[in-house]
Amino acid sequence: MFKSPSILVCSLLLSACSVNLQQAEDPSTKQLVREKNSFQVYVTKVELASGYTLVVSEGLLEPRSIGSVTVKLYRDLTLGDFVSAVSFSRDGTIFESVLVENATNKQQLSITTVTAGSGNYQTSQFICIQGEKMSLC
Template structure:
């Protein structure tokens, strides 16, 4: 993974952590986004992960809902080239599972 790749961790209200990264060893302009859920990131207590297609780079990721009952992360991507088209994908945390939100 290049030093320019996106990687960010979030602490959820329930104490779990979400880690968002662009796929390792992939080009910056296209590939995958990987979201991983950890019970305890400090010791690597992994719970679940989810990957989805990325056309461009991750511009930002943010928690839009972080309550004890529900957590939702939104990942915004921007295409390479002159268009700079943006797209978003929401990821819902349900217990110890990750799903693409509808």
């Protein structure tokens, strides 16, 4: 039937590929898979002296170069015991988030962003935490 083994192997490979290509997939699933594989996001947690935890993150599905920052305060992150949050706009990606004050009754978090492009300009936004209240400061 086939004159050479390489033609037989090629025929088998092509038929196997055609079977996979003909399988129908939900288009919305393809979109989600592509988005999950194509974006990165900054997210970190910061432990406070009060025992609370902060979660700092860039907005999901936003471009890395511009968007929002959200800081969430939890009594207990393991249990998901959420207290409050603050969000603000950002021009650039989050470079770092560091506690600059960490007393048991008052904390201050610095979030530094770096702009995209050749300038690499840095900007810092401070978040003040007193008890269970958070605000930009």
